[in-house]
Structures are given as structure tokens and as C-alpha cells.
Amino acid sequence: MxxxxxxxxxxxxxxxxxxxxxxxxxxxxxxxxxxxxxxxxxxxxxxxxxxxxxxxxxxxxxxxxxxxxxxxxxxxxxxxxxxxxxxxxxxxxxxxxxxxxxxxxxxxxxxxxxxxxxxxxxxxxxxxxxxxxxxxxxxxxxxxxxxxxxxxxxxxxxxxxxxxxxxxxxxxxxxxxxxxxxxxxxxxxxxKQGNVLAAWYYSLGQKGYNLNILGVADIPENEKNDNNKVEFLSNRRFSGLDGKEISEMVQLSHKSTLNDIINKRLNDSIYIPTMIPSIPQIRMxxxxxxxxxxxxxxxxxxxxxxxxxxxxxxxxxxxxxxxxxxxxxxxxxxxxxxxxxxxxxxxxxxxxxxxxxxxxxxxxxxxxxxxxxxxxxxxxxxxxxxxxxxxxxxxxxxxxx
Ligand SMILES: Cc1cc2nc3c(=O)[nH]c(=O)nc-3n(C[C@H](O)[C@H](O)[C@H](O)COP(=O)(O)OP(=O)(O)OC[C@H]3O[C@@H](n4cnc5c(N)ncnc54)[C@H](O)[C@@H]3O)c2cc1C
Missing domain, CATH: 3.50.50.60 (FAD/NAD(P)-binding domain)
Structure with a gap:
């Protein structure tokens, strides 16, 4: 101190x-x-x-x-x-x-x-x-x-x-x-529940200009049941209030984005990201x-x-x-x-x-x-x-x- x-x-x-x-x-x-x-x-x-x-x-x-x-x-x-x-x-x-x-x-x-x-x-x-x-x-x-x-x-x-x-x-x-x-x-x-990872980004490829929505919204604790389970990009949850944790979250988000780009380029050689977020995508x-x-x-x-x-x-x-x-x-x-x-x-x-x-x-x-x-x-x-x-x-x- x-x-x-x-x-x-x-x-x-x-x-x-x-x-x-x-x-x-x-x-x-x-x-x-x-x-x-x-x-x-x-x-x-x-x-x-x-x-x-x-x-x-x-x-x-x-x-x-x-x-x-x-x-x-x-x-x-x-x-x-x-x-x-x-x-x-x-x-x-x-x-x-x-x-x-x-x-x-x-x-x-x-x-x-x-x-x-x-x-x-x-x-x-x-x-x-x-x-x-x-x-x-x-x-x-x-x-x-x-x-x-x-x-x-x-x-x-x-x-x-x-x-x-x-x-x-x-x-x-x-x-x-x-x-x-x-x-x-x-x-x-x-x-309290913590936020799930998101990785929304824009791209340009053979199919045109697109907003890619990676990382679905979470289900509030009181609405969760066996029928509405969703798959997340990562099992980790984030408070969005800790400098180190936010940096790690952003890095994980970049990793998901990069993987998505590499996968899409396998079938679309001109596919490129045009914008990635410049602030963390954190909800609550x-x-x-x-x-x-x-x-x-x-x-x-x-x-x-x-x-x-x-x-x-x-x-x-x-x-x-x-x-x-x-x-x-x-x-x-x-x-x-x-x-x-x-x-x-x-x-x-x-x-x-x-x-x-x-x-x-x-x-x-x-x-x-x-x-x-x-x-x-x-x-x-x-x-x-x-x-x-x-x-x-x-x-x-x-x-x-
Ligand atoms: C992954 C994800 C998906 C979403 N999907 C949707 C959707 O489809 N549609 C929809 O309507 N909403 C969606 N939302 C929610 C919505 O985008 C945001 O909740 C909303 O835009 C918040 O607006 P705001 O002005 O309250 O806060 P913010 O947009 O967070 O604005 C706060 C501003 O304050 C600035 N700031 C923060 N701290 C300081 C400080 N100490 N000093 C100076 N400046 C500061 C920030 O840089 C920021 O510009 C989504 C959110 C996320 C994360």
C-alpha cells in the first residue's frame, strides 16, 4: 500500500x-x-x-x-x-x-x-x-x-x-x-450469477458483410430448467468489475473470435473480420x-x-x-x-x-x-x-x- x-x-x-x-x-x-x-x-x-x-x-x-x-x-x-x-x-x-x-x-x-x-x-x-x-x-x-x-x-x-x-x-x-x-x-x-463470455464481431466474406453473434445470452437463475439448457463459449463467468479478470475475459473472447475466423476461412478464402469490439462485451x-x-x-x-x-x-x-x-x-x-x-x-x-x-x-x-x-x-x-x-x-x- x-x-x-x-x-x-x-x-x-x-x-x-x-x-x-x-x-x-x-x-x-x-x-x-x-x-x-x-x-x-x-x-x-x-x-x-x-x-x-x-x-x-x-x-x-x-x-x-x-x-x-x-x-x-x-x-x-x-x-x-x-x-x-x-x-x-x-x-x-x-x-x-x-x-x-x-x-x-x-x-x-x-x-x-x-x-x-x-x-x-x-x-x-x-x-x-x-x-x-x-x-x-x-x-x-x-x-x-x-x-x-x-x-x-x-x-x-x-x-x-x-x-x-x-x-x-x-x-x-x-x-x-x-x-x-x-x-x-x-x-x-x-x-451474483456472473456473466457468460461473448464474442460478437463484424466480418466481410463471400456472403457479404455480417454481424457474427458468438456467445448466447445466459438464462436467469430463476428461469433455468432441464429444457432450456444452452451452450456457452466458456464455462467461466465474469463479474466485469476486476481489471485482471476483464483482461482475461477479453483475451478469451479474442480466442473464440480468431477460431471462428480460421474455421470460416477454410471454406471462404476472402473472409476477414472488419471490426472487433474495443470494450468488453459484458452484460450486468x-x-x-x-x-x-x-x-x-x-x-x-x-x-x-x-x-x-x-x-x-x-x-x-x-x-x-x-x-x-x-x-x-x-x-x-x-x-x-x-x-x-x-x-x-x-x-x-x-x-x-x-x-x-x-x-x-x-x-x-x-x-x-x-x-x-x-x-x-x-x-x-x-x-x-x-x-x-x-x-x-x-x-x-x-x-x-
Ligand atoms: C453480449 C451482449 C449482447 C447484448 N445484446 C443486446 C441486444 O441484442 N440488443 C440490445 O438492445 N441490448 C443488448 N445488450 C445490452 C446492451 O447492449 C447494453 O446493456 C446497453 O447498450 C447498455 O447501455 P448503457 O448506456 O447503460 O451502458 P454502456 O453501453 O455500458 O455505456 C456506458 C459508457 O460509459 C463509459 N464508462 C464506463 N465507466 C466509465 C468511467 N468510469 N468514466 C467514464 N466513462 C465510463 C463506457 O465506456 C461506456 O461508453 C447486449 C449486451 C451484451 C454484452
């Missing part, structure tokens, strides 16, 4: 600091900026989109319930449309986007989801944020916080300029790993323990403090109202989380971690951060009114058809 002593300059200040530029952070920064706040977004990589771009996870899962009803609106739909505005990679949902034919929407195989190009999306998202006045710092890692009583005063970051602090009024933790919540002493919980790591923890049995349940709705990407039918109280803990008054680190049970985590849900919670978190720096005191009716003005539908009874 060594002890370091240094003074850290406060280099920037803002109203809302968004930490993490994945889909949740993009949505949060956009909504806070649209409500007139000075917003800074920090991102440790050099492009926006997180797992959805650098991680090559380019399937924007459904905005609908699978039975013809759209359930996620607002920025969830805006970013969906943005992602394919220069063309979709596959699964263009014309029944939803073009002719509005509600009867066709109920066809069993049609859901409101799409495949987009990661790098086109990251550049379009960057343009959108810049046009809305968000200041983006790339290559900037949040490494700590300072507090004044029960509020975060500054977030400490490190980048090429060294170590510095950013002073803020409110913080959105969209790091995917709940880093800011951990640094600030808010209660957090890790994903750490989440906040919020004022409320949502469970997957709470489908179709009314929540007075709902901030929007999400569907279940794995099943047709379920709709969940998302309570505002899953986004914060009273212990750190000006901290709100978004994306894959909201307060949900392990089985609900597998539903809430996907892109549309991350954007829904991002919009609510960013809007709330523009309205207050004390989330437990926020007038929820006011937040809901603002979200509705921004095209979000809050409760299930607002859904038609």
Missing part, C-alpha cells in the same frame, strides 16, 4: 454532469441540455454509444410489446430512428415506421426493432449532442468524487491533461457499472440499490411515480412501468443513475439492461437532473408533465390499439 497526496485542480463546472456516453448517457445528456442546462458528458472511449457501438451490440431491441403495441416513446424512438436514418443493416421495421398499418403490426414475427451500423450511429449521436450544446470530453475516465455533506460536489477525472475535477450541481451515472454511485457511497449490488455488473427495486413479476403494474414504459425483449406481452424511485438512493441526494445500473432484481436486470430500456431511463434521469439536484424531493407530477411534453407515455392506460 502506498499513500499519495496531491492537489487536484477544478477545471470545469456544469449544471449536469453525465458520466458515460452509452445509449443511456446520450439520452440523459440530450434531455438535460434540451431543458436549458449546461451539460458536460464524459466518456472514457473516443466515441459515443458504449456497448451499442464500441461493443458492437447493434440490435436495437423492441420498442413494442410484440403484440402490436408500442410501449417506449420519446428519445427511445428518436434514437431508434436516428440509428437507421442513413439505412438499417437488417430488419427494417417498415410496418412501424412507414405505413402505420396497425393490423400488420400484430403479425407474429414483426417487432419494432432494428439493426443499425455502430459507427454511423456514434457520429450521428455526437452531432446531435453537439447541436444541443452538450460539451463532450472523450478519453476521460471518472475515478472518484468529492462530497459536501450528502451531495457530490465534484467528480474527479483523469485524461491526457492529468487529474482534474469537474464541479456540478447534479450527476447522472450512466457508466453501466454504477461507478459514480460506488465512489460516492450510495448503496450498490453486484450481479453493478447496480444501485434504489428507493425501489423493480421485479419481473411486476408486469402491467401501475406505479404512481412511473417515468415511462418498457417491454420484455424475450417475451411477447409484458409491459413494465418504470418507477422513478428505481433511479436514485436518498443517501446521495444529487446522484441519479440510468441504463444498465438501475435498481432491479436479477431477473428484471436481464430485461432492463437492453438499449431501449437504457434510453427510457436515460431520458428520465436527464430530465430530472435538469429540474433538481435533490431527487428524493422532486415533484414527480412535474417530472411526468415535462416527460409527456417530450412525447413520453407514462402509464399503460395511455397506450392505444
Amino acid at each position: 502506498i499513500k499519495e497526496r496531491f492537489k487536484t485542480p477544478i477545471s470545469f463546472s456544469c449544471d449536469v454532469l453525465v458520466c458515460g456516453g452509452g445509449f443511456a448517457g446520450i439520452s440523459a445528456a440530450l434531455s438535460a441540455a434540451r431543458h436549458g442546462k449546461k451539460v458536460v458528458l464524459i466518456e472514457k472511449e473516443y466515441l459515443l454509444g458504449g456497448l451499442g457501438t464500441a461493443g458492437l451490440i447493434t440490435i436495437y431491441l423492441p420498442l413494442c410489446d410484440g403484440l402490436g403495441k408500442q410501449v417506449s416513446f420519446g428519445i427511445a424512438e428518436e434514437l431508434f430512428r436516428l440509428s437507421i436514418s442513413l439505412g438499417a443493416e437488417a430488419k427494417y421495421p417498415e410496418n412501424w415506421l412507414d405505413n402505420n398499418d396497425i393490423k400488420k403490426r400484430t403479425e407474429k414475427d414483426k417487432r419494432f426493432e432494428v439493426r443499425y451500423n455502430p459507427h454511423i450511429f456514434s457520429m450521428l449521436a455526437e452531432k446531435l449532442l453537439l447541436e444541443n450544446g452538450v460539451e463532450i470530453f472523450y478519453g476521460t475516465y471518472a475515478v472518484g468524487v468529492t462530497k459536501k455533506k450528502d451531495k457530490i460536489d465534484t467528480v474527479i477525472v483523469e485524461n491526457k491533461s492529468g487529474r482534474q475535477a469537474i464541479r456540478l450541481s447534479s450527476v447522472v451515472d450512466a457508466t453501466g457499472d454504477c461507478d459514480i454511485a460506488l465512489f460516492s457511497g450510495a448503496p450498490t449490488q453486484v450481479f 455488473t453493478r447496480r444501485i440499490v434504489g428507493e425501489y427495486t423493480l421485479d419481473d413479476i411486476e408486469k402491467h403494474k401501475y406505479f404512481e411515480d412511473s417515468i415511462g414504459m418498457v417491454s420484455d425483449w424475450k417475451k411477447r406481452g409484458p409491459i413494465y412501468e418504470v418507477p422513478f424511485s428505481t433511479l436514485y438512493s436518498k443517501k446521495v441526494k444529487n446522484l441519479i443513475v440510468a441504463g444498465r445500473c438501475t435498481s432491479v432484481t436479477d431477473s428484471m436486470w436481464d430485461i432492463m439492461r437492453v438499449i431501449p430500456c437504457c434510453v427510457v431511463t436515460g431520458q428520465a434521469a436527464g430530465t430530472a437532473a435538469a429540474l433538481t439536484n435533490n431527487f428524493s424531493k422532486l415533484d414527480i407530477n412535474h417530472l411526468q408533465r415535462v416527460l409527456k411534453q417530450d412525447c413520453v407515455k407514462i402509464h399503460i392506460d395511455e397506450l392505444k390499439n
Whole structure:
């Protein structure tokens, strides 16, 4: 153990600091900026989109319930449309986007989801944020916080300029790993089951340009039975929270990718990988323990403090109202989380971690951060009114058809 002593300059200040530029952070920064706040977004990589771009996870899962009803609106739909505005990679949902034919929407195989190009999306998202006045710092890692009583005063970051602090009024933790919540002493919980290995990559060969999906999703502990056993790339499981372990995971992922490429080249001599992920493909790591923890049995349940709705990407039918109280803990008054680190049970985590849900919670978190720096005191009716003005539908009874 060594002890370091240094003074850290406060280099920037803002109203809302968004930490993490994945889909949740993009949505949060956009909504806070649209409500007139000075917003800074920090991102440790050099492009926006997180797992959805650098991680090559380019399937924007459904905005609908699978039975013809759209359930996620607002920025969830805006970013969906943005992602394919220069063309979709596959699964263009014309029944939803073009002719509005509600009867066709109920066809069993049609859901409101799409495949987009990661790098086109990251550049379009960057343009959108810049046009809305968000200041983006790339290559900037949040490494700590300072507090004044029960509020975060500054977030400490490190980048090429060294170590510095950013002073803020409110913080959105969209790091995917709940880093800011951990640094600030808010209660957090890790994903106990651990993550299975994934190795998604893009390739070009005789059959054209392709996203190769290696490594299937795990089955939540409470859904496992003898009939739904799946084969994984590796027997090891990963927390995604230990530097050494993450490096080993990435190396195993590269090994699986390389084996796949070598096998495919046996029958296709021009087959090459065009993109491999530049961040670890890990699904669930750490989440906040919020004022409320949502469970997957709470489908179709009314929540007075709902901030929007999400569907279940794995099943047709379920709709969940998302309570505002899953986004914060009273212990750190000006901290709100978004994306894959909201307060949900392990089985609900597998539903809430996907892109549309991350954007829904991002919009609510960013809007709330523009309205207050004390989330437990926020007038929820006011937040809901603002979200509705921004095209979000809050409760299930607002859904038609
Ligand atoms: C193998 C796999 C398959 C998946 N399949 C799908 C699918 O088909 N469809 C779907 O919709 N979803 C899928 N998901 C889930 C989905 O991709 C992610 O959960 C979602 O994109 C998470 O968004 P986010 O913004 O919450 O987090 P992230 O995308 O993780 O974004 C967090 C961002 O914060 C940055 N960051 C992290 N820590 C710091 C820090 N300390 N300081 C600064 N920046 C930081 C990261 O670089 C990252 O850009 C899959 C995930 C995996 C791993």
C-alpha cells in the first residue's frame, strides 16, 4: 500500500454532469441540455454509444410489446430512428415506421426493432449532442468524487491533461457499472450469477458483410430448467468489475473470435473480420440499490411515480412501468443513475439492461437532473408533465390499439 497526496485542480463546472456516453448517457445528456442546462458528458472511449457501438451490440431491441403495441416513446424512438436514418443493416421495421398499418403490426414475427451500423450511429449521436450544446470530453475516465455533506460536489477525472475535477450541481451515472454511485457511497449490488463470455464481431466474406453473434445470452437463475439448457463459449463467468479478470475475459473472447475466423476461412478464402469490439462485451455488473427495486413479476403494474414504459425483449406481452424511485438512493441526494445500473432484481436486470430500456431511463434521469439536484424531493407530477411534453407515455392506460 502506498499513500499519495496531491492537489487536484477544478477545471470545469456544469449544471449536469453525465458520466458515460452509452445509449443511456446520450439520452440523459440530450434531455438535460434540451431543458436549458449546461451539460458536460464524459466518456472514457473516443466515441459515443458504449456497448451499442464500441461493443458492437447493434440490435436495437423492441420498442413494442410484440403484440402490436408500442410501449417506449420519446428519445427511445428518436434514437431508434436516428440509428437507421442513413439505412438499417437488417430488419427494417417498415410496418412501424412507414405505413402505420396497425393490423400488420400484430403479425407474429414483426417487432419494432432494428439493426443499425455502430459507427454511423456514434457520429450521428455526437452531432446531435453537439447541436444541443452538450460539451463532450472523450478519453476521460471518472475515478472518484468529492462530497459536501450528502451531495457530490465534484467528480474527479483523469485524461491526457492529468487529474482534474469537474464541479456540478447534479450527476447522472450512466457508466453501466454504477461507478459514480460506488465512489460516492450510495448503496450498490453486484450481479451474483456472473456473466457468460461473448464474442460478437463484424466480418466481410463471400456472403457479404455480417454481424457474427458468438456467445448466447445466459438464462436467469430463476428461469433455468432441464429444457432450456444452452451452450456457452466458456464455462467461466465474469463479474466485469476486476481489471485482471476483464483482461482475461477479453483475451478469451479474442480466442473464440480468431477460431471462428480460421474455421470460416477454410471454406471462404476472402473472409476477414472488419471490426472487433474495443470494450468488453459484458452484460450486468453493478447496480444501485434504489428507493425501489423493480421485479419481473411486476408486469402491467401501475406505479404512481412511473417515468415511462418498457417491454420484455424475450417475451411477447409484458409491459413494465418504470418507477422513478428505481433511479436514485436518498443517501446521495444529487446522484441519479440510468441504463444498465438501475435498481432491479436479477431477473428484471436481464430485461432492463437492453438499449431501449437504457434510453427510457436515460431520458428520465436527464430530465430530472435538469429540474433538481435533490431527487428524493422532486415533484414527480412535474417530472411526468415535462416527460409527456417530450412525447413520453407514462402509464399503460395511455397506450392505444
Ligand atoms: C453480449 C451482449 C449482447 C447484448 N445484446 C443486446 C441486444 O441484442 N440488443 C440490445 O438492445 N441490448 C443488448 N445488450 C445490452 C446492451 O447492449 C447494453 O446493456 C446497453 O447498450 C447498455 O447501455 P448503457 O448506456 O447503460 O451502458 P454502456 O453501453 O455500458 O455505456 C456506458 C459508457 O460509459 C463509459 N464508462 C464506463 N465507466 C466509465 C468511467 N468510469 N468514466 C467514464 N466513462 C465510463 C463506457 O465506456 C461506456 O461508453 C447486449 C449486451 C451484451 C454484452
